[in-house]
Amino acid sequence: MRNAIIRCLFYGSLTFGIWTALLFIYLHHNHVSNWQKKSHEPLSAWSPGKKVHQQIIYGSDQIPKPHVIVKRTDEDKAESTLGMDFNHTNPELHKELLKYGFNVIISRSLGIEREVPDTRNKMCLQKHYPARLPTASIVICFHNEEFHALFRTVSSVMNLTPHYFLEEIILVDDMSEVDDLKEKLDYHLETFRGKIKIIRNKKREGLIRARLIGASHASGDVLVFLDSHCEVNRVWLEPLLHAIAKDPKMVVCPLIDVIDDRTLEYKPSPVVRGAFDWNLQFKWDNVFSYEMDGPEGPTKPIIWMCGGQLFIIPCSRVGHISKKQTRKTSAIISATIHNYLRLVHVWLDEYKEQFFLRKPGLKYVTYGNIRERVQLRKRLGCKSFQWYLDNVFPELEASVNSS
Known part of the structure; x- marks a missing residue:
């Protein structure tokens, strides 16, 4: 009888101990899970006490891993409303065209990132670049830009640029009034924490002064200026850095592909060079075939009064929305x-x-x-x-x- 009581007490204590341990593990797991969710939730970088000229600089020890762009199926692409059947008489479309200069309805449907076609010449695919090149600071200035177009610019740079070449992206908000470019933008940029700086100007400075402000905050070896409605293509930065590494006095420019302002379809551009007429209006000029003769063919840099050189590098491709001209003040x-x-x-x-x-x-x-x-x-x-x-x-x- 005594032995039976001892056995019952023993097994009862053992069972109690096991269930206590399991309960402790369960509660601990829930606590850790909740903490991880909170710690990984993007925090708004907006500060109620600082309404203007707010500079947000994230720690360099929190560099995100490059994330892969998932290829969309043909069905997905069809759903992105890039076709020519879009109703251009839509009053909402007309209103947004006047405001932003391009089709904002489609821009919103595309979201904050997408995959664009590789438009490089086949000869570019055979080119290899050194692993050691200068680092780049990308300066992007914006004023009342459409949110999705701006964010696609940022995400394309982050997704298609090797992080060991990308020192930082510097966003200069030139006194925007659009709500989406405040708290919402700060919230989404937490995805790229460690690589993004935001500078908010206290007054409207204009594009060139805004770029100079951005440049003054840069720490990379090379400055790269992008418009706020671009999408970079594959291996876009390496050809530019390689050219500058060979001659630091060189100014380089990618070949600009076209993003249609109505359909936002990404279209390849022929090899062209920047030019102007006697009205001082900028234009793109075709390059004659004899100018591309030689072993490099259409991948040969195109040369452009003060001892330096300006090149367009055809193996570097960046898409750009050519906005419809709105009424000038x-x-x-x-x-x-x-x-x-x-x-x-x-x-x-x-x-x-x-x-x-x-x-x-x-x-x-x-x-x-x-x-x-x-x-x-x-x-x-x-x-x-x-x-x-x-x-x-x-x-x-x-x-x-x-x-």
């Missing part, structure tokens, strides 16, 4: 004219008359003091505009007598 028109006149009087020499032949009403408009810029040109030993026409852009001189 009188302030923007005035600032544009002011900049045109300063450029003409500093750089065009005797050829400034070609500009005034086409815009006679601007000949006697004031343009401020340009003495500092003229002295800078002399100090740098920049060549004449005639040299530029003879060596870089003879096609422009050929159009002197055209209207």
Whole structure:
């Protein structure tokens, strides 16, 4: 009898101990799970006490792993409403086109990231780049940009850039008024914690000053400026860094693919070069076949007055939404004219008359003091505009007598 009681007490104690241990493990597991969920939930970087010029710099020890873009099926792509059957008479579409300059309805349906086609020439696929190249700081300035277009710019850079070349992405908010670009943007950027800096300007600075502000915060070896409505392509950064590594005085530019403003379809661009006419309007010019002769073929850098060089690197591809021109305010028109006149009087020499032949009403408009810029040109030993026409852009001189 005594032995039976002892056995009962023993097994009872053992059972109690086992259940106590299991209960402890269960409660501990729940506690850890809840803590992990909270610790991994993105936190808003917005601070109620700082409404403007807020700089958010995340710790470099929290670099995210590169995440893979899942390839979408043909059915998924069809659902992205990129087809030509979209109802362009939609009043909401018309309203958003006037506001943003492109189809915001489709942009929202695409979400914050997508895969774009590889538009590089086949010869580019055979190129290999050194593992040791300069690091890059990517500066992206925005003002009232559509949220999804901006975030696709950021996510494409993060997804398609080796992190050992990417020092940081610097976002400069040039006094945006859109709510999505405040708390919502900060929240989503937590995905890329460790690689993103946000600078919020206290006043509207304009694109160039905003870029200079971004550059002043950069710590990478090379500065790369992107518009806020781009999507980079595969192996886009390495060709640019490789060219600069060979010649640090070189300025390089990717070949710009087209993202259709109506359908947001990503389309390949032919090999082109940047140019302008006598109205000082920028344009893309075709490159003649004889200019691409040689072993590098269409992958050969295209050369462009002050001792440096400007190249377009065809193996680097970046898609860009060419926005529809919205109505310009009188302030923007005035600032544009002011900049045109300063450029003409500093750089065009005797050829400034070609500009005034086409815009006679601007000949006697004031343009401020340009003495500092003229002295800078002399100090740098920049060549004449005639040299530029003879060596870089003879096609422009050929159009002197055209209207």
